[in-house]
Amino acid sequence: MYQLLFFVFAGAAVGFAINLLLQRHPIHSALSLIGVMASLASLYLMLGAEFIAAAQIIVYAGAIMVLFVFVIMLLNAGEEERTQRSRFAKYLGLPLILLLVTSMAAVIYRQVPQDAMVRFGDFPGRTADIGRRLFLNYLLPFEVVSIVILVAIIGTVVLARKDSETEGPGKAVVSEK
Amino acid sequence: MLSEYFSAVDFLVLKPVILLTLFGVGVMLTDLLLEERHRYLSAVTALVGLGFAGVQMWMIQSQMRQAEVNELEAFRGAVRLDHFGIFFFWIFLISSAIAILLAIRYLEIEQEHHGEYYALILFATVGMILLAIGTDLITLFVSLELMVISVYILTGFLRRDRRSNEAALKYLLLGAFSTGILAYGMSLLYGLSNSTNLEEIAFAISQRPAGDPVVLLAVITVATGLFFKVGAVPFHQWLPDAYEGAPTSITAFMSVGPKAAAFAFLLRMFMLPLGPAREQWLPLLIGVAVATMTLGNLAAVSQSNVKRLLAYSAISHVGYILLGLVSGNDTGLKGIAIYLLVYAFMNMGAFAVVVAMRRRDLIGDEIDDMAGLMYKSPTAAVLMMIFLLSLAGIPPTAGFLGKYFIFLSLIESQHFTLAVIAVLYVAVALYYYFRIVAVMFMREPVDWELPTLAPGIRIALGVTAAMTLIIGLYPEPFIQIVSRTVLP
Numbered sequence: 001m002y003q004l005l006f007f008v009f010a011g012a013a014v015g016f017a018i019n020l021l022l023q024r025h026p027i028h029s030a031l032s033l034i035g036v037m038a039s040l041a042s043l044y045l046m047l048g049a050e051f052i053a054a055a056q057i058i059v060y061a062g063a064i065m066v067l068f069v070f071v072i073m074l075l076n077a078g079e080e081e082r083t084q085r086s087r088f089a090k091y092l093g094l095p096l097i098l099l100l101v102t103s104m105a106a107v108i109y110r111q112v113p114q115d116a117m118v119r120f121g122d123f124p125g126r127t128a129d130i131g132r133r134l135f136l137n138y139l140l141p142f143e144v145v146s147i148v149i150l151v152a153i154i155g156t157v158v159l160a161r162k163d164s165e166t167e168g169p170g171k172a173v174v175s176e177k
Numbered sequence: 178m179l180s181e182y183f184s185a186v187d188f189l190v191l192k193p194v195i196l197l198t199l200f201g202v203g204v205m206l207t208d209l210l211l212e213e214r215h216r217y218l219s220a221v222t223a224l225v226g227l228g229f230a231g232v233q234m235w236m237i238q239s240q241m242r243q244a245e246v247n248e249l250e251a252f253r254g255a256v257r258l259d260h261f262g263i264f265f266f267w268i269f270l271i272s273s274a275i276a277i278l279l280a281i282r283y284l285e286i287e288q289e290h291h292g293e294y295y296a297l298i299l300f301a302t303v304g305m306i307l308l309a310i311g312t313d314l315i316t317l318f319v320s321l322e323l324m325v326i327s328v329y330i331l332t333g334f335l336r337r338d339r340r341s342n343e344a345a346l347k348y349l350l351l352g353a354f355s356t357g358i359l360a361y362g363m364s365l366l367y368g369l370s371n372s373t374n375l376e377e378i379a380f381a382i383s384q385r386p387a388g389d390p391v392v393l394l395a396v397i398t399v400a401t402g403l404f405f406k407v408g409a410v411p412f413h414q415w416l417p418d419a420y421e422g423a424p425t426s427i428t429a430f431m432s433v434g435p436k437a438a439a440f441a442f443l444l445r446m447f448m449l450p451l452g453p454a455r456e457q458w459l460p461l462l463i464g465v466a467v468a469t470m471t472l473g474n475l476a477a478v479s480q481s482n483v484k485r486l487l488a489y490s491a492i493s494h495v496g497y498i499l500l501g502l503v504s505g506n507d508t509g510l511k512g513i514a515i516y517l518l519v520y521a522f523m524n525m526g527a528f529a530v531v532v533a534m535r536r537r538d539l540i541g542d543e544i545d546d547m548a549g550l551m552y553k554s555p556t557a558a559v560l561m562m563i564f565l566l567s568l569a570g571i572p573p574t575a576g577f578l579g580k581y582f583i584f585l586s587l588i589e590s591q592h593f594t595l596a597v598i599a600v601l602y603v604a605v606a607l608y609y610y611f612r613i614v615a616v617m618f619m620r621e622p623v624d625w626e627l628p629t630l631a632p633g634i635r636i637a638l639g640v641t642a643a644m645t646l647i648i649g650l651y652p653e654p655f656i657q658i659v660s661r662t663v664l665p
Contacts, residue, residue: 107390135182140191140252141319144307147198148323151300154205155330158293159345 013039024079026072037061051127190251190258193230194303200226201299208292216290220281223295227274254374255313262310264662265441268521269305269434273298275525275637276430279532282631283426287335301327305438314363314373325352328435332423344422351415359402365395375449383453396458406439410468413492420488429528432491433521463503470496474605483531484542497583504586512582514659519575523567526641530561533628549622557628558617560642565610567645570603575648
C-alpha cells in the first residue's frame with residue numbers, strides 16, 4: 001500500500017514536470033507546476049514531514065502560483081514562440097541528462113539499504129520541533145533571510161523605477177499649480 | 178534581551194554585521210530626503226557605516242587578544258569568528274569602500290545616481306562577512322544568496338544600458354542554476370552526516386570507505402556550484418558578459434569582494450567537510466585549475482575591450498589561486514590569502530583607471546580609448562602601468578609576492594609540471610597587459626578630453642597604488658599577518 005502510494009505520487013510529480021516543459025501556453029505550464037507541488041507535498045506527508053507538506057501547499061501551490069498567474073495575466077503572455085535552439089542542446093541535451101540522472105540514481109540506489117523504509121513519524125518533523133530548531137540552531141540564518149527578502153524588494157524597486165523623476169505623477173501635479 | 182536563544186557572545190560577534198545592516202537601511206531612508214546634487218552624502222553615510230564596522234571589528238580583535246582566545250563560536254556553531262574570517266573581513270571592507278568611492282562621479286555621469294547602490298553594497302558586504310565566518314550549511318547558503326542577489330541587482334543597475342540588462346539577466350539565470358546544483362550537493366552532505374555543521378560533516382565523511390561513490394557525487398555537485406561562483410573554467414561563461422555589462426565600479430567590486438568571499442567559502446568547504454575526500458577531488462581540481470589558467474590567458478589575448486580583457490585575466494587569476502589549494506600545504510594556503518589581499522588592491526586600481534576613462538560622451542572601455550593616455554594624464558597612465566605590472570606578477574610590485582608563494586608551494590609539494598605551466602602563462606599575461614601599456618604610451622591621443630579624476634577616484638587610486646607598491650617593497654608585516662591567519 002505504502003509503496004503503491006509512493007509510486008503514484010512520484011510518477012505524478014515526474015509526469016506533471018514533463019508536461020510543464022512541453023506545454024506551450026504559460027497558463028498550462030503554471031497549472032502543471034501546481035500538480036508537481038501537490039505531488040511533492042503528498043510525498044513529504046508520507047515521510048512524516050507534515051509541516052513541510054503544509055508549507056509546500058500554502059507557499060508554493062498557493063502564494064507563488066497566484067503570483068505567477070498574475071504575472072502571466074499582466075504581461076498578457078500568449079503561446080510561446082519556439083526559437084532556433086542550438087544543435088548541441090538538440091542532439092546531445094537529452095542523452096546527457098539521461099546519463100547524469102541514471103548514474104546518480106545508480107549511485108544512490110546501490111548505497112541505500114534495500115529493505116529499510118521511512119515511515120510516518122520516523123523524523124522529529126512536528127511543527128514544534130521545527131520551531132525550536134529554527135529559533136535555536138538556525139536563529140542566525142532565519143534573521144539573515146529577512147535581509148535577503150529586503151534586498152529582493154529593493155531590487156524590484158531599483159530595476160522597475162520610472163525613467164526620470166520629472167515624469168512621476170506627483171511631480172506633474174505640482175507643476176500644474 | 179539575552180536568553181537561551183541569544184547570548185552575549187552571539188551579540189559581540191554579530192555587532193559589525195548589525196551595524197552594516199542598520200547603515201544600509203539608514204542610507205535608503207536618508208536618501209529620500211536628499212536633493213539630487215547632495216546624493217554624494219549617501220556615499221559618505223555608507224562609508225561611515227563601513228568605518229563603524231571596521232572599528233567594531235578592531236575592538237573585537239583586541240578583546241580576543243586580551244582574553245587570548247583564537248576563535249569565538251556563536252549561534253550554536255552557526256558562525257565561528259577566527260583569524261581566517263577576520264582576514265577576509267578586512268578584504269571585504271576595503272573592496273566595498275573602494276567600490277563606493279569609485280561610484281560617486283561615475284553614477285552621476287551615467288545619470289543613475291541612487292542611494293540604493295550604496296545600500297546594496299552594504300547588504301552584499303553583510304552576506305560576504307557571514308559567508309567567510311559561517312560554519313553551518315544553512316548559514317552559508319543564506320549568506321551566499323544575500324551576497325549574490327545584491328550583486329545581480331547591482332549588475333543591472335544601469336537600467337537604460339542594454340549591456341547592463343543583458344549581463345544582469347544572464348548572471349541571474351546561470352547563477353540560480355548553479356545555486357541549485359550547490360544546494361543538491363549540500364543535501365547529499367546532509368544525507369551523509371545527518372548534520373549541517375561543517376565539522377560534523379567532515380567527521381562523517383572521514384568514516385566512509387575510501388572511494389565511496391556517494392561522497393564523489395557530493396564532491397562533484399558541491400565543487401560545480403563553488404567553481405561557478407569563483408568563475409573557474411568550464412563554469413566561467415557568465416563572467417566576461419557580467420563584467421563587461423555591469424557598471425565599472427561594480428565590476429571592480431565583483432572582481433574582488435564577492436570573489437574573495439566565494440574563495441573563503443570554497444576553502445572552508447574543501448578543507449573542512451570535503452577535506453577527508455582529498456584524493457577524490459585533487460585530480461578534478463588540478464584539471465580545473467589548468468583549464469582556467471589556459472582559457473583565461475589565451476582568451477584575454479584577443480580582447481579589444483578593457484573590461485572584457487580584465488575579466489579574462491580575472492579568470493586566469495582564479496586558476497593561480499586554485500593552484501594554492503592543489504598544493505594544499507601551509508605555503509599554499511598562505512599564498513592564497515596573500516594573493517587575494519594583493520589582488521584586491523591591484524585589480525581595483527586597474528578598474529579605477531577604467532572608471533576614470535568614463536566621460537560625459539564617451540564610454541571609454543575599449544582599448545583604443547586608452548590611446549595616448551600618457552599625454553593626457555601621465556599620473557593615470559603610470560598608475561595603470563603599475564597595476565598591470567602587478568597583475569602580471571613582476572617585482573617589485575605586490576603581484577609578484579602572491580605568485581611567488583603559489584609557485585613555491587607547488588615546488589614544495591612536488592608539482593613541478595604545474596609550476597612550469599603556471600610560470601609559462603605569466604609570459605602570455607605579460608603580452609596582453611602590455612598591449613594596454615603600449616597603447617597608452619606609444620599611440621597618439623585621438624581626442625583631448627581628459628579622464629575624470631574626481632576626488633573619490635583620486636583617493637581610491639592613491640590607496641590602491643600605495644598598497645600595491647608597499648606590499649611589494651616591504652612585504653614582511655603582511656606575510657606575518659597572513660601567517661597568523663590559520664586557514665581552516
